[in-house]
Amino acid sequence: MPRRPERRSVLVIGSGPIALRDTAAACRVLKAAGLRVTMVDSDLTTMTTDPEFADSTYLEPIDPGTVEQVIARERPDALLPTVGGQAALDTTIALYESGVLTRYGIELIGTGIDAILAGENPEEFARIVGRAGAEMVPEASVPGWPKFEFELVQDHEDKVAVACSTGESGSLTDRGYRRMCDLAVAVTRAAGVGPGGCTVRFAADPSGGRVVVTGFDARAPGSSALAVQLAVGHTLDDLGFVTAARRPSATGDVLEIDVDALYDGHELYLGGIMERFEAPGDPACVLPPITLGRADLARIRESTRVLAESTGLRGPLNVRYALTPGALSVLEANPREDRTVPFVSRATGVPLAKAAARVLLGARIADLRAEGLLPPTGDGGMLPPDAAVAVKQGEVMAIDSDFGTAYAKALAAASGPLPTKGRVFAAFAARDNRAMIFPVKALADNGFEILAAEGTGAILQYLGVPVTIAREHSIVDLVMAGEIVLVVDTLPGTPRDEIRAAAATRGIPYLTSIQGLTAAVQGIEAVNRGHSSVVSLQEHIDTLWPIRS
Template sequence: MRDKGFDTVMVNCNPETVSTDYDTSSRLYFEPLTLEDVLEVYHAEAAAGPVAGVVVQLGGQTPLGLAQALKDEGLPIVGTSPEAIHLAEDRGAFGHVLATAGLPAPKYGTATSVDEALEIARGIGYPVLVRPSYVLGGRGMQIVYNDDSLREYVAKATLASPDHPILIDRFLDDAIEIDVDALYDGEDLYIGAIMEHIEEAGIHSGDSACVLPPVTLGRAEVGRVRESTRKLAEGIGVRGLMNVQFALAQDILYVLEANPRASRTVPFVAKATGVQISKAASRIMLGESIADLRRDGLLPAEGDGTTLPPDAATCVKEAVLPFKRFLTQEGEVVDSLLGPEMRSTGEVMGLDTDFGSAFAKSQLGAYGGLPNDGTVFVSVANRHKRAMIFPVKRLADLGFRLMATEGTADVLRRNGVRAEVVRKHSTGRGPDGEPTVVDLIYDNQVDMVVNTPESQEARADGYAIRASTTAMDKPIITTVQELAAAVQGIEAQRAGTLRVMSLQEHAEQLRAGRAS
């Protein structure tokens, strides 16, 4: 916006972020993002000259919650209006937008008591995703598999009331989650990117690895995502950026949520596609059109983030999860199991010619990399045993030594894969001192662990395995989708196909590909 001649004023309550660099804005205020504090900043700035507008779409969820109150105080909100923000943020209003557009969403309900919660969950069908209302970062969200677990959750949750109901959604098992960043000016839609999550739906998007362009979605699915995104942007009334999360399950494209703001994926999208999407969004908020931005060269003259050049690099975003640095109240390592509550504290990006190489780089950046050889311990839930056979067999073909608990080892053996049976942590050492899997991990005899839980409830064996792996700084994989990606990454590492490319070189290749 400074490039367009405006003085820009940043209000940020978090001095740790790069948006508080001294040269980002004309003036920077370290103040809490509350109505009172923002109004004080506005009045101080208004005394120095007229305020052209207030931007609330580039600061996460908290500024969206202030939009209506700021407008009520007379502040000019630019871009998406507070009324449009309400359509996306309010569960009932958003449901009406979806119904009008003919877009499916998972069944849901709201409960203010244990009995209501049980009735809704039984009507939807287990498993369900439950969460308190008005939370950030998925805090307090949990996947619940039965009545007893739901009763326990409601008892632990903040006291349910008509003002703060518990939200209950159908959980889509084995669904592919899709993230979309898009620009809309009231007429034209520009898809910044369609990203495919590597982990299944149900894991918070901030903790999920994702890949751009998507690696398993065909043109038909991409077309459906594009059309659904357009309907949502029109129905909500977006002017600027919008992030949408979809889930593809049994060939049905469900809308999980739509946020009329920048998502945490926007910086990743800008680097991966070579388009300054935040800058373009700011210009749209000030009244310019997507057609204007194409003429100015800020957006590609043709196509968008779904029409990258055929030889464009594959980019993987991986979350950094610092589990080893945090302890429970009992002094133990925090469980590394991924779920709907966000735990990541940062992100890295891996970029290369193919998915396996890019994923391997993302693991190098986040956790020090995947092993090229050694011993892999495998213990997966019954519902994951079929899906784990082929990637585990590939590890055996690559020369890895396999260890497994008895049930997993039996399934592998019946499929021609030999795995050494090791004792569970809960059974203790054998009569002749045979070690448990946790003993072996602490003895540095395991190089990577694959462990998926039977259910979201923490089990003693699973937690002990994951905690010991985290403590020993070894790679741990908790979903079968991530296992398949890791195998491709290991293959790329061993083939020696990883190459170095700067972001500048990547951006130049994109420009050249679009020009041709």
């Protein structure tokens, strides 16, 4: 939906000492949309008090009386309060309650007034959380629970998406993450955010998996430029985001991809494109990606460039994509360095964090190429075809000439070696029956004994794969007795949680996807071949960028 035709100018209440880069990016988005920008902010340390960021800049106190004077003088059509600090929100509430916004016909953008009021009233917010089907608990009441923050954005078509999230990711399962996503979307809708963004805070019980909402903010500091893009008329579909209405299904057809990039306002540098896959413990990723073709890489590059350009970004960007047959969708976009940056830097031989700092200070990517900090040509999305494979598992990294060997080395360093013999328990959902045949047969060919749930076992028997049908109630006992060395289970339900808990207790690898099983099989076959090699990081880097050495 396009922005309102009558909206010609916007008053921005400044940020004070917070979210400086994102506030500046939000101003760039407004000016790029053809709007006259008026800024009110008295803090000289903020980037946005530089005259280049607004058509009129008022170095005045942020209070209702002063801002009303600016409104009377400038007559803006809209007010953006959500890239500022607490004073901006307090002033906006006062202007709304006194009737100033109505009297001057000013539209509030970036979030709705109901959302701002909810963020300032814990009792009202608790009622909103209840209507969304969630539980509200003060953060102080759960001091030992892992904490999480989800920034969400909403467009004029009432579609909602998770823009980015932070928290103790190692303590959260995929199921828990999806549960938080669903609750965050429901709270955003119930709070009346409207076109713009907000932040929903959570805590998770480390013992029982209970998830509670602990707080709300009508601002989305890390996604403010994106929220402004939506406020002025763009849609989430325009930007390729996965919305609550069209989240990819959890099947083997979905491939998740991480991208670390730099953008200087004109040129994009792709630090690395990583293919994510399930592994025992933390998810793993591989660089270069092993199943993406040239067309996929080109789409990812262009989508990342468009996303960086449209949000007014200057600096680092981490994007998480979902690739399905026929569609590339944005799961999250974080305007910051992610925990994958050290991995990307070592895998590609480029000091990405140092380059990001230079870009934030005003350097261009072309300047960094000329200095030798970045490669003179190409980037991490264009590694040589014979490049060694780097795998990240948790906080561990390994390099070798092929994926299977690199993965086996990384897993051995992170949580222990893959099993090379013993019993495997396999239980697959109907959607996985076709895809599971070859990796399960490969396990049998490598000498593993296959125990299977009834449905899975019947299919394997029909295809001539040696298999024993297992009684479901006995699997937990077998796992606890150490008689099963690997569990592959893609079925949902409570019994699966019991098997997972038993595997975790015994330190037995537990996989829940065909993709994870396929990776494990390649690792097992690599261990059995015994062709592992060692190479120094310096040698690896020299083979990637010989011109830089």
